[in-house]
Structures are given as C-alpha cells and as structure tokens.
Amino acid sequence: TDAYLYSQSSVCDAETIFALSSGHGRCGVAVVRVSGPASSMVLRNMAGLTQALPPPRTALLRRITDPKSKELLDRGLVLWFKGPHSFTGEDSAEFHIHGGPAVITAVLQALGSLEGVRPAEAGEFTRRAFHAGKLGLTEVEGLGDLIHAETEAQRRQALRQMDGELGRLYQDWSYRLKRCLAHVEAFIDFSEDELIEDGVLNQVDSSVRQLETEIERHLKDERRGERLRTGVQVVIAGATNAGKSSLLNTHRVPPSRGTTRRPLVEREGVRRARQRVEQADLTLVVVDSTQLPPDPQLVAAFLQQHLSTVLPSPEAGMTAASDKVLLVLNKSDLVPEEQRERTEGELRERPGLPPACFLSCSTSTGLEDFLTVLQSRVKTLCGDPLSGAPSLTQARHRAHLQQSVQALNQYHQYRDQDLALAAEGVRLALTHLGRITGRVGAEEILDIIFRDFCIGK
C-alpha cells in the first residue's frame, strides 16, 4: 500500500511536545517537561550543552537561555532521560525552573519557537506513556494529580480566557475559518452538480487573506506575555528638576511577583523622549508639586496642559486618560498639607486625568500608596501574576495561532493547482485554532454547507 511505500522513504517520528507539568498558580519551582525525538536538541539548545548530554537522570545546574535571542531566561536544573527509560518511553528532558509566571512563560515560549516542538495537547504525556506501556498499575492511583494538571487546569484556564475579549476574538476567527472551509468543501463536493457560484472561491480567498492579516497582527501586537519576560518598559518623564532621578533612586521597589523592571530615565531631546514614551508600557509623569497652582480648582486644568506637552499626540493612542500613564506629584513635603489634601480631593477620579499620587522622594511620604497604584497597573499590563491566568496559556495560544497562519499559507499555495491540498491547509488551520477554541467536526462543516447552499442532487 501507499503507507508501506511511505515508510520506505522516511522515518515517521512522533512530534516533540512540551508542557508545564508542575501545575499552575503559585509555586516555588516549576517543572517543564519535554518528550519526543527532539528532546536532546531542545536540551542542547536551551541549556547551552554544546558537548555531550548529561548522564541520564542526573540533575545539572545550567543557565537556561532563549535559543533564538540567546537571552538568559533563568538558572535551573535540567535533566535528561534517554528513551525508553522515561515517563513516556520516549527521549525526554525536564527543566526545573523558578516558579514565577514570567520565567515559566519565557521558557514555554522559547520551547515553542523551536522547530518540530509544540505544546502538548491535554493529557498527551499520559497518553504517550500509556501507548508505550509505561503506566504501571501502581501508578494509576497517583495519576490523578498529573492528569488534573495536564487537563483540568488547562481547560479551566482556557475557559477563563475564552470568556474575555480574547476569547471572543478567537471564536470569531474560528467561525470565519469554519465558513471558509465549508465553502471550499462545498465547492469540492458539490460544484459539479449544483449551482455553486464560481465566486465562492474568490470570497474564500479574500476571507482567508483577511484572517491571516488579523492573526498576524494579533501575534505582533499581543505583547502582554512578552512583557513578563522582558519586563515592563517604564518611562519617567517630566520637566527638568521635577525629580525624575530622585524617583528612580527611591525605586527600591519590591518587585511585583515575577516581574522584572527596567525603569528608564529619559534625559534626551524632546523628540526622542516622546518616541520613548510612545513605545513604553507605562509612563510616570513627574511633576514638581511646588509648581502647581495654589488654587486646587485650577490644578486639573494645569496638569491637563502639562500632560499634553509631555505626552505624544492623542493620535498615537496615548491620551492623558490612558491607563498607561501615572501622574507623580513629587516634592509633596514642600507643599502645605492643607493645600495638598484639597488638591488630592479635587483630583480624585477626575475623568480625563490619570491617577495622581503625591509623593516625596526625599522623605518617602506617600511612597507606599504610589507603589500600590503602580503595582496594580503592572498587574493589569501583565495579567495578574498570582492567578497566572492569561500569560501561561499564552505560549500555547501563540504556537497554535502561528501554526494556523502557516497552514493558511498552504491554501494560497495550492489554490489553483490542487484544491484538495488547498482545502487541507484550511482544515489544518482550523485544527490548530480548534485547539484553542474547541474541536470542529465534519458534521459542523456540513451544517454550514447545507445552510448556505441548496444542494439538490
């Protein structure tokens, strides 16, 4: 048979998969498992093992780096398991890394960027282990936690995300992709006998192109996960002598769990300063309190005016009300307490103005309140690191979205040569997207076909 012929010419290896197998949420050490033929390659690339692999089942402390950018991600233990002496029976590797979501996400994303390596499906490790005859009866009882970690948590997390805006976005893509597939399939299965307009495929062409553009843009724009890895880009902006450096020096900020911060002081020219502000995730606008109008009622207008000189134009998407800006009213110790309190009252929840914090860098008065506000902002930007929700599934989503876009390429590639292969591209794209939004069966596609077309023969 053909299958026989295929196996003559190529060795069909299983794909290499990875997953966080230590469960989600707060933990000191996280274990990321890799299984499949590329495991040794993964270990070499990520743990900088240029020479021999470590002896099997021996922990080794290594610097773990991103194979593409060579950026240091963490220091942690790596272990090598030569198949069949591993949980799955395949070549496997483990990374024991720090439990912060930033580190975990960074490692998962780095893994996903490697060729031939993909995030595991729910329960896939266990399934591989089963097929390899590796699940002994004694282990069955103990499996509960593992399965839970691999499946339930992942599912719940995915569900939580699917509720939100992102979920709606993915569902919308899935719906449109299903229609594309249904129309291609209708053209294949019925166009010889039915009135299916030739224009159907042209519509699919443009829908597929539109989807590709949107997913690609999303992949570029979606920096939330990356923020955790590279840290939040914070720009401190303000007039000369407002206290920018003092603020930076006061910044012995206890890091919000799992985030690293690299505050930047902007001392360059106004043009470059604005450019930096545009690229920043968060801008702290520092104002010298002593320069505020003494009449609290005029302060809002003054600050509004001040912000418009510091921040880039609203067209750049950066408005004073944007949640990317915090106002820091420095040198509060130099302002009479009564005036400060009245001004504070005046500025509280003022529409059109970002939150403002009075602060004295020299006496540290107000620092605590400021940090609370800052921390909540960072949390919003990164996703709540304690719940671990959006960022951890992010690597998985990214990988599937990327594969989805790649598969759509195949549609265009074969569109005019072989429609079966072109359709295969759309099917594959839907399979990958379906790993985020839920599996799509043949019946669902047929439902769309019979809804959209009158099939009569």
Next chain:
Amino acid sequence: MLAQKLHLLRHNVLSFVSSRTGSDFTRRQYDVIVVGGGHAGTEAAAAAARLGAETLLITQKIMTIGALSCNPSLGGVGKGQLVREVDALDGLCGRAGDAAGVHFSILNRSKGPAVWGPRAQLDRERYRQFIQSELLSTPRLTVLEGSVDELLVSQPNPEEPGHHRVTGIRLVDGSHPILSSSVVLTTGTFLSGSLFMGQTTSPGGRMGDAQSCAGLSYTLKETLGLRVGRLRTGTPPRIVKESVDLSLAQLQAPDKQPTPFSFLNTHTRCKPEEQLPCYLTHTTPGVERVVRESVHLNCHIQQDAKGPRYCPSIESRVLRFPGRRHQVWLEPEGLTSDLLYPQGLSMTMPPELQLRLLREIPALHRAEIRTPGYGVQYDFVCPTQLTPSLQVKSTQGLFLAGQINGTTGYEEAAAQGLWAGVNAGRTALSLPPMALSRTQSYIGVLIDDLVGRGVTEPYRMFTSRAEFRTYLRPDNADLRLTPRGFEEVGCVTLRRYKKAVSVRDGLQEALMALQSVALSSTRWREKLGNISLSENKSTTLNRKQCWTFTIEIYAVYRPHCEKQSREMERIRSEESLSLPSDMDYLSLPVSLSQEVREILDRVRPNTLGAATRLPGMTPAGIIHLLNYLKLFTHCKRRHA
C-alpha cells in the same frame, strides 16, 4: 400480496445456465443467509461466498435483483471513491458499472486527483443483467425467491457478548425454517415502509413491489429490543423521452474516453462514441407556484420523518430556498430506454400536479409522465447499536447493511453490504470479525461514522467526511485495500491480488529509480518543462495507460501524506483499543463526570478512537478510560 413461492434459482430467469443446476432443493442450512437483493444484499452475498461460506440470498423477486430503484447512475464525488474501494475488495458494483455505463465522466477534474469523482450514467437493464449473471455464476451462492417472515433467535453463546444469537429465518409461506449462524439483513426501505403520493399512502418499500417485513420489523423491535428511527426519501417521475424538447436544454457530453471504475478493466463495455449525453435545464417561478399551491395535498412533506438535506424533493428545495433557479438534470435511462430521469425533481404531490409542475419547465412543456414520483418512509435501525463489523451488538450473528442502517445511496449500500458479508462469512467460518480503519478507506469512514455517531438524516458520503482525503484517493484504492483483502480478509481473488501486487511493486521500483536521481529543481525544470496535474484535462485514472501519471499523483501528495501519517498512526492505535460492549459506564470505578458517563452509556463506543470523537468527551475522561482498559485487560489475562 405476492404469491410466496419458494423458488430456487438454479435454472434461472435469464436463461443463464448455472453449473450447479439441479443440486439440492431441500437444503435447510447455510453458512450465511442474506435477506434482500439490492446493492447491499448482492454485495453481501457475493462477498460471503467469495470468503468460502455456503451462502443463500433471499429476495422477494429474482427479477429485481440488481435493480436501480432510483437514479440511473453510479459514483460521483465521494461515492466514486466508494465504488473503487468496493472494487478493490473484489465487489460487484464497479464491474457492473463498467458493463452498464452509457455516459462516463470524472467529476472535479480541475480540483486535484484526490477528489476526482468517477461517475457513470447507467443502462438499468444492463446493470441488472450483469449483477444477476455474476451472482448466478458465483460458486457456493444460492438465490431463493421468497419473503422472510421471521428471524429465528435463541440464547446467546455465553463466551461472547450479546443477549441473543441468530439461528436462521422462517419464510412467510410458513414452510420449514432455514438455519444459519449468520444472517445479513439488507431490507432497504422495506422495513415498515410506506409509500406516499399526494394524499394517498400505502404500505410498501418500492412502487410495484409487495409490502413486507412486518414480521421482521416485529422481531427487530420487540424480540431484539433494537431502537429504530424513521427516515424518508423519494424518487422523481419518469418522463417519456419523446415528449421532451431537448433543444431547450443544455447538452452535457460525457468524457471522450470513458474511465472504467474497476481496476480489472481497461475499457468499458460501452464504446466511447456510443455514449449518451445528459441534459441540463432549470426550474422556473411557475414550478415554485405549483409546489406552494399543492402543499396541502402533499402528505409526505408534512410528515416529520427526516429527509436528507442534500437530495431533497423539489418541494423542500423550493420551500427552503425560495425565489431561486434550481438545476434539473435530464439523464438517460439506458441505450434502448424511451425514458428520461429528471434528477432533482423528486416529488410526492398528486400525479396531475406533478405533470403541471413539469410543464412549467420550458424543455418539459409537453412532457408526459410514464410513472409518477413518490415518497417512501421507512424504519431504520439506529446504527450505534452495531459493531464496526456491522454486527448487531446485542445479537450474535446478525448483520445489517444499507438503508436499514440509515444510509442513502447505492454506493453506501454496496460498501456496507460487502463488509457485512465479509464478517458474516468470517463468523460462519469461526474467524474473528474485522474492521476497516477510517485512516485506510472511505468504507472505514462510512462505517465508523455510522456506528460511532449514528445518523439524524439519511447518511451520504462526502469527501469532506474523510480526514485523510489526500491519501484515500480513487487512484490508489487497490493499493490501499486489495493486498489486505487477499492476505487477511479473504474476500479477494488471486487474480486481482496478483494484479495489485504487480502494480505495487512496479510503482515502488519506479519510485526508487526516480529517487535515485537527484537534480536541482532548476535542472528538473529544464529537463521536464513545467508539469501541472490540473492542467492536463485529458488524463485518465487508468493506471495501465498512464504509469507516469500515477507516479505524478503520488509525488504531489506524498509530502502531505507523510505529514499526516503521525495522525493516522495515532488514530489507528486508538481504534485498535476496543471497549467491551457490556461495560457498565454508569458505575465504572474510575473518576468520570456524570455527564461523560451518560454519553458513554448512551453511545457505547466500540473503540477508544470512537470514544475520543464523541462530542462532550473530555481528555481527562479518555485517559481514565485508557487506565481502566489497561486494568481490565490485565485482570482478564490473569483470569484466563
């Protein structure tokens, strides 16, 4: 009522002389009994006999064996793949199509060889003749005219799962029972069938034939406790060719060079120049008007039995998609037939309105109807009650195939019939049942869909149902199935096997030779020029004529099939893990949600693969099942 005559067909209706003329009239026991002589029944009987089982085919009328009850055509997109696969397993319908075809075409020429759809318009008479003469010359096969009244069952074999065991059948004339440990039911639309035309209803499964199967219906529902559902279908009026103004319709020519269905044939019986054309015309607003005016006179469309969405009556097409032009194909019924078959005009309104409707179409403005269209409603057995070998789970030795399983179409029926016949034969010969994987064939997809998910409307094959469509191609059906059909299944003759093996070896040799030449793509282009499959409109599917073409198809799809091979492997390994049919899911001592338990209990999937595809099944549930299976088989082994 038909005279229930017991008529052993050894000396025949077709003045065909069988070598076994005059053998025992009194035989009371067979290895396999097949009830029904349609597309499923004939394939089942022939397959069981090929396997080596002494087989009896019982049909109401010998003359209607191999009759095309509805459209005079075979194959198409998806269906053509089924015909090629049935042929690859040495079934009848491919060769019958080659003998009876009068208009051959390959659909989807411009869309890639994986989805090409070989199809032919048939001469009804020639098709019937071919099937009848094939059956009559099949060794170990006896044909009997009669009506089955009762299925005989007894206590099950305790070694095997099931609540009953088939022991034979009894005919309506009340004569002695005929015994058999394997029975295949292929009763089509005859299970509690009723015919509809206008406001009149009469019992029956096909116009002009006796009603039947009341006793069988009772046995299936009451004795065996099988769940049944009701489906409907219909057929168009047949039109007198001379009364049609064909100049007002668009001529559809066949392929210049007919491509045979069968891997054994190099050409068709019908010569290229003898082929007949089809004609295309369209409905008009007048057609819609007649449908609307006649709705109150039309019982069939007011019933709630489920009809198919893809081959609907003109009534439901017009009502669901109003204000549109619908296509009507005028197809020849045969070389000497004076009738035309209006594909797309299946209808159930009163005959006088049928005539009015037809005459609203310009080409049919003077049309005369020979026989009016009508609708059929019939019982089907919910196919989730079957195993992948098409045996009823609760009844040892009882197999079902064709419309009784909720499918529609000749090709779907033939495919199931063949596989049910194979397994009935194997059971009779004490061989274990066999399943076809959905990774290997459309037949596998068909059966897996049926037994795994059940049907809500008549099931028809589409290429979109096959996950591995680029591998399950019409050109490689023999390579996929014939060797296994011979080596493992036993339903393929040596002659066909040798042919398939020589093709396989030749192909492999050619590929090795080609692969040993390595050139850059530019050099290849210099040497070969630009080759594109789809541009070559005149290529045929026939491998003999075009080896290079087979290799070309193979080369185009190979990288893709290689990518899919992992997924195929996974599915196959999950399909190979069967779930015990008597598993008590509701109290299984594993951690499963109530919801999942109920799904499993209701559907009772045959394999882990089928369970995986169930809607509502969770990954965690699958893993728990896996673990349980392991435990289960371990315990069983210890007990053994």
